[in-house]
Amino acid sequence: MSTTTQPATRRGFDYKKFLANNGALVGLVVLCIALFIATPDFLTGQNLLNIGIQVSTVAVLAFGMTFVIVAGGIDLSVGAVAALSAMVSSWLFVSAGLPGWLALGGGLVAGLLAGVVNGLANAYGKLPSFIATLAMLSVARGLTLVISDGRPIKTPAEVSFLGGNLGPVPMPIVVLLVAALVASFLLNRTVIGRSMYAVGGNAEAARLSGLPVKRILVTVFALAGVFAALAGLLLAGRLDSAQPQAAAGYELDAIAAVVIGGASLSGGLGKISGTFVGALVLVVIRNGLNLLNVTSFWQQVVIGLVIALAVGVDVLRRKTRNS
Amino acid sequence: MSQKPLVTLQNVGKTFGPVTVIKDVTVSVYAGKVQVLLGENGAGKSTLIKMMAGVYQPDAGRIVVDGRTVTLPTTRAAEDLGIATIHQELNLVPTMSIAENVMLGRMPTRHGMVDRSALRNRARAALSLIGLDVDVDTLVGELGIARQQLVEIAKALSINARILILDEPTAALTRHETESLFAVMADLRSRGVGMLFISHHLDEIAEVGDTVTVLRDGEFIAEVPASTPEEELVKLMVGRSIEDQYPRKTGSAPEPVGSQPVGSRPAEILAVEHLSSSGKFTDINFTVRAGEVLGIAGLVGAGRTELIRAIAGADHYDSGTVTVRGRVLPKGNIQAAIKAGIGHVPEDRKGQGLVTGASVNDNLGYATLASTARLGLADFAGQRTRAQAVASKLRIRMHTIDQAVGALSGGNQQKAVFGRWIIAASTVLLLDEPTRGVDVGAKVEIYELMNAITAAGGAIVMVSSELPEILGMSDRILVMRDGKLAGELAAAEATQDRVMTLAARDVDEKN
Numbered sequence: 001m002s003t004t005t006q007p008a009t010r011r012g013f014d015y016k017k018f019l020a021n022n023g024a025l026v027g028l029v030v031l032c033i034a035l036f037i038a039t040p041d042f043l044t045g046q047n048l049l050n051i052g053i054q055v056s057t058v059a060v061l062a063f064g065m066t067f068v069i070v071a072g073g074i075d076l077s078v079g080a081v082a083a084l085s086a087m088v089s090s091w092l093f094v095s096a097g098l099p100g101w102l103a104l105g106g107g108l109v110a111g112l113l114a115g116v117v118n119g120l121a122n123a124y125g126k127l128p129s130f131i132a133t134l135a136m137l138s139v140a141r142g143l144t145l146v147i148s149d150g151r152p153i154k155t156p157a158e159v160s161f162l163g164g165n166l167g168p169v170p171m172p173i174v175v176l177l178v179a180a181l182v183a184s185f186l187l188n189r190t191v192i193g194r195s196m197y198a199v200g201g202n203a204e205a206a207r208l209s210g211l212p213v214k215r216i217l218v219t220v221f222a223l224a225g226v227f228a229a230l231a232g233l234l235l236a237g238r239l240d241s242a243q244p245q246a247a248a249g250y251e252l253d254a255i256a257a258v259v260i261g262g263a264s265l266s267g268g269l270g271k272i273s274g275t276f277v278g279a280l281v282l283v284v285i286r287n288g289l290n291l292l293n294v295t296s297f298w299q300q301v302v303i304g305l306v307i308a309l310a311v312g313v314d315v316l317r318r319k320t321r322n323s
Numbered sequence: 324m325s326q327k328p329l330v331t332l333q334n335v336g337k338t339f340g341p342v343t344v345i346k347d348v349t350v351s352v353y354a355g356k357v358q359v360l361l362g363e364n365g366a367g368k369s370t371l372i373k374m375m376a377g378v379y380q381p382d383a384g385r386i387v388v389d390g391r392t393v394t395l396p397t398t399r400a401a402e403d404l405g406i407a408t409i410h411q412e413l414n415l416v417p418t419m420s421i422a423e424n425v426m427l428g429r430m431p432t433r434h435g436m437v438d439r440s441a442l443r444n445r446a447r448a449a450l451s452l453i454g455l456d457v458d459v460d461t462l463v464g465e466l467g468i469a470r471q472q473l474v475e476i477a478k479a480l481s482i483n484a485r486i487l488i489l490d491e492p493t494a495a496l497t498r499h500e501t502e503s504l505f506a507v508m509a510d511l512r513s514r515g516v517g518m519l520f521i522s523h524h525l526d527e528i529a530e531v532g533d534t535v536t537v538l539r540d541g542e543f544i545a546e547v548p549a550s551t552p553e554e555e556l557v558k559l560m561v562g563r564s565i566e567d568q569y570p571r572k573t574g575s576a577p578e579p580v581g582s583q584p585v586g587s588r589p590a591e592i593l594a595v596e597h598l599s600s601s602g603k604f605t606d607i608n609f610t611v612r613a614g615e616v617l618g619i620a621g622l623v624g625a626g627r628t629e630l631i632r633a634i635a636g637a638d639h640y641d642s643g644t645v646t647v648r649g650r651v652l653p654k655g656n657i658q659a660a661i662k663a664g665i666g667h668v669p670e671d672r673k674g675q676g677l678v679t680g681a682s683v684n685d686n687l688g689y690a691t692l693a694s695t696a697r698l699g700l701a702d703f704a705g706q707r708t709r710a711q712a713v714a715s716k717l718r719i720r721m722h723t724i725d726q727a728v729g730a731l732s733g734g735n736q737q738k739a740v741f742g743r744w745i746i747a748a749s750t751v752l753l754l755d756e757p758t759r760g761v762d763v764g765a766k767v768e769i770y771e772l773m774n775a776i777t778a779a780g781g782a783i784v785m786v787s788s789e790l791p792e793i794l795g796m797s798d799r800i801l802v803m804r805d806g807k808l809a810g811e812l813a814a815a816e817a818t819q820d821r822v823m824t825l826a827a828r829d830v831d832e833k834n
Contacts, residue, residue: 189700189701189703190696190699190700190701191692191693191696191699191700191701192699193701194685194692194701195692197678197681197685198678198681198685198689198692201678201679201680201681202674202675202677202678202679202680204674204675205674205675205676205677205678205689206678206689207637207657208635208637208657208667208669208675208676209689209690209743210657210658210661210689210690210693211689211692211693212658268678268680268681269680
């Protein structure tokens with residue numbers, strides 16, 4: 001009952017609190033140990049690199065989604081925007097004859113623009129983000145098909161490089177780590193990042209405190225668009241071509257990763273580290289089930305149960321802590 | 324009291340983990356009587372009524388209903404024994420009709436379908452018990468708070484409640500609405516309903532109560548008749564006598580401060596000229612000087628909140644100007660208003676004032692997040708220092724500055740909203756119902772804070788529906804009626820009657 005902070009208990013690590021606050025991480029570790037015991041193929045260098053490559057697309061998409069969910073919205077268009085951005089990039093290279101690096105930049109700009117449109121529709125057009133981005137999902141996927149005429153287009157070398165290797169390390173993993181650092185920095189250290197939590201927690205209180213809520217929302221969706229574009233370019237780079245149906249349904253994986261990572265769909269809560277762990281949980285489960293020769297049909301069932309379990313445990317935990 | 328109580332909480336206790344919230348408290352509710360529960364926020368009132376309502380189970384002691392010891396494992400069990408609670412936050416579905424709300428969970432059916440006519444008839448019968456005459460097909464969301472509350476009471480009575488727990492029912496009501504609620508309570512009392520009543524308004528106790536149980540820090544302090552003088556009640560409640568509920572020396576014009584030449588009047592800080600907003604308020608003119616508290620009185624719906632919001636930049640307006648220190652503010656621009664020195668403490672603390680899930684530290688810093696940043700990077704260390712300083716200055720009672728602000732008591736939450744503007748060095752504070760839902764001790768602290776702000780040369784505009792507060796804290800009082808200024812009174816000449824006459828004249832009682 002005073003304004004002083006409690007004396008820091010330096011003696012001994014408060015493992016109970018750590019476990020309570022990092023349920024997804026604990027789950028991930030348990031999962032890895034179980035897989036390590038179940039199959040010798042899990043803990044091999046090659047498999048771990050595979051996991052790293054697979055997680056890169058989902059995680060980068062999910063980082064962008066984290067901004068949106070923290071700010072109290074949802075972005076259903078990230079998968080379609082990822083595909084559109086990659087397609088725009090390849091089209092700029094192949095059909096418009098731009099240099100590869102410009103084509104790569106053009107792809108990112110396409111994602112940015114799609115995000116800005118989402119943000120404007122949500123903040124100024126007063127469309128709920130669910131609806132605005134559902135519309136964008138359809139528009140972006142449609143435009144991807146229009147541009148490509150439904151056929152894959154090959155990527156410039158600069159984009160293919162993103163899917164290649166940097167020495168022994170696959171580039172997607174490098175991009176993933178850089179994206180994680182940038183996203184975490186944006187969310188934690190910058191004014192715009194801190195504002196996202198306020199807007200998601202209570203938009204009206206944020207507005208009356210002088211925060212430019214509409215501009216913040218546009219920025220949030222713009223960031224989600226850029227991260228989606230980056231994810232799309234990573235995916236295309238691995239295949240050496242932009243596919244019209246790439247990343248279909250990935251928005252749901254991204255949302256699942258963010259939510260498993262401890263964010264609240266009602267806004268104001270969420271961390272990039274949590275999202276990273278959430279994405280890893282999804283990918284490790286898929287990878288493990290593959291190694292154990294479980295069919296992809298059953299994999300979907302398992303993934304669904306894991307999402308329900310992760311969020312259910314989180315809700316329970318918050319409830320017991322609050323009462 | 325030879326009469327047998329309807330319900331008694333006997334020597335009950337309740338602990339949450341290591342914290343003892345209620346210790347050995349006994350309280351009874353009698354048929355046809357209003358038992359008042361009095362105590363500061365955190366005294367344990369809510370915990371106590373939750374035990375009576377079946378939300379919590381006591382760890383010690385017992386609950387006796389009609390002479391039999393009972394357990395109330397659920398609210399349903401309490402309702403079955405005739406105990407109903409009207410919570411401060413109403414439990415109604417705004418998108419459903421009054422009839423559906425009254426009969427929620429007990430919809431009359433015929434052949435498996437909702438029997439609409441039976442539904443309406445039974446809801447009408449319930450409403451007639453409390454003399455509420457409205458169309459039962461009206462959506463609850465279209466009703467004002469006062470009528471929503473009456474719908475809740477009707478709902479409780481329709482399940483044959485004999486014991487009504489009313490948790491701060493008057494907190495959001497105007498004086499007029501409160502009186503109609505009291506009329507309903509008097510009627511219920513004459514029909515033998517026992518009531519447990521909680522209120523922060525001391526003047527209501529003598530008006531509506533029979534006996535008062537005073538709690539402090541979870542312990543039973545005294546049971547006294549409701550006619551006990553207010554000062555005595557305050558003393559019992561806070562454990563010391565509060566010298567002065569309204570610590571402002573009104574009428575004494577503040578001394579010039581700062582660079583003012585000796586003898587001149589303090590400078591006008593805020594000037595509002597011909598401000599109009601269609602359907603809200605018309606042609607409002609006033610000025611506020613440095614060191615002054617301007618009170619704005621009026622009935623709910625007179626346009627006071629709308630006026631304050633327009634000045635703060637929260638809403639657009641049609642014409643007129645707002646000038647701060649000679650500079651005209653752009654319309655509907657909160658950032659510009661803040662830059663000019665305006666700080667707005669909105670009426671709905673949880674809905675508009677705070678991000679309740681975020682920390683005290685974060686909440687104190689929102690207004691200065693951008694202005695203290697360097698190259699777009701938030702100033703974490705500086706913010707923490709500023710927040711710690713202002714929290715200890717305002718005596719915000721909390722465990723740590725990283726605690727969620729929603730976990731604090733109402734008074735401490737309100738201090739956090741004030742603290743945000745103190746960090747922003749605001750000099751014109753616009754306060755909308757600054758002490759709503761705040762207990763007596765914290766109220767006085769907020770008043771002292773207002774005095775400190777004006778003593779430092781700031782100016783305050785305060786909208787309040789509590790007349791004693793308006794009269795006790797204002798240097799000048801504006802009265803609004805139907806969106807217009809109905810009159811201005813100096814503190815010395817203002818009385819409750821004069822204010823109410825200005826506020827209510829020509830208004831027929833539509834409500």
